[in-house]
Amino acid sequence: MSETQRDAGGTLGEIVAASTTGFTAQCPPERLHDPPLFGAFVKVLPPGVEATALAPPASLPEEVDPFADPSPPSLQTQLSGVPEETLYAVVYHATTGSLEPGRRPAAYGLNEAELRAEQPQIFDLLATEFSALHIGFVREGRLRAYLPPRPPRLHAMVTACAPAEIRALTESPDLLRTLLNAPGDVGAEELIAACLRLAYEHRDRDFPFLVRMGKHLALLLREDPERLAALLRKLEP
Numbered sequence: 001m002s003e004t005q006r007d008a009g010g011t012l013g014e015i016v017a018a019s020t021t022g023f024t025a026q027c028p029p030e031r032l033h034d035p036p037l038f039g040a041f042v043k044v045l046p047p048g049v050e051a052t053a054l055a056p057p058a059s060l061p062e063e064v065d066p067f068a069d070p071s072p073p074s075l076q077t078q079l080s081g082v083p084e085e086t087l088y089a090v091v092y093h094a095t096t097g098s099l100e101p102g103r104r105p106a107a108y109g110l111n112e113a114e115l116r117a118e119q120p121q122i123f124d125l126l127a128t129e130f131s132a133l134h135i136g137f138v139r140e141g142r143l144r145a146y147l148p149p150r151p152p153r154l155h156a157m158v159t160a161c162a163p164a165e166i167r168a169l170t171e172s173p174d175l176l177r178t179l180l181n182a183p184g185d186v187g188a189e190e191l192i193a194a195c196l197r198l199a200y201e202h203r204d205r206d207f208p209f210l211v212r213m214g215k216h217l218a219l220l221l222r223e224d225p226e227r228l229a230a231l232l233r234k235l236e237p
Helices: 003-007 112-118 120-125 163-169 174-180 188-202 207-220 225-234
Strands: 011-018 022-026 041-044 087-098 126-139 142-144 157-160
Touching: 011 126, 022 087, 041 163, 087 188, 112 120, 120 126, 126 174, 163 188, 174 188, 174 207, 188 207, 188 225, 207 225
Parallel strands: none
Antiparallel strands: 011 022, 011 157, 022 126, 041 087, 041 157, 087 126, 126 142
């Protein structure tokens, strides 16, 4: 079972900090040490919409593209069946640590099973968090591949994107530009490579897709050949 299949329909985290460019979410206790993958595509549903309402394959057959549009591909591609104001993001950072500010967990010299048996309360004081960068949102039935006008709400739930959504979100090269221009702490090259490798898997290992994205990267980084070469090496499946 793939990571996306395992996560689909379940809550990955609850938003505890949000901004116009991204958010940080805390994983539920059962996902301690198990955040979504680096480069994973996640979504935040609008208020009042339950994640189970879009349980995998999200009320849409996996083989059907939720962004399908009979017209030629465009930046704002027609959606079908995705709620208004759904926000999409890419995971770029994860941490596990103490819930108590300023307090660092101590080493006990035990493996996890022994520690859970002898000191089970320790795990109640730990939490895993992950941060994600906004890459688009849904409005008027169309994908808007740019930053949302406002952050998601605190305590909103974060869930995994369905495979069809991942394929659609990576169809436009505008995603590459968004990630290349991400804030300095994101690590753009590693994040782009991770996103595209995941998309490659959800496109049935479509190698021409990687070639197409590589060509777009060559255009965007034509003035920085060393950075381009390093990034392309990371795309090797």
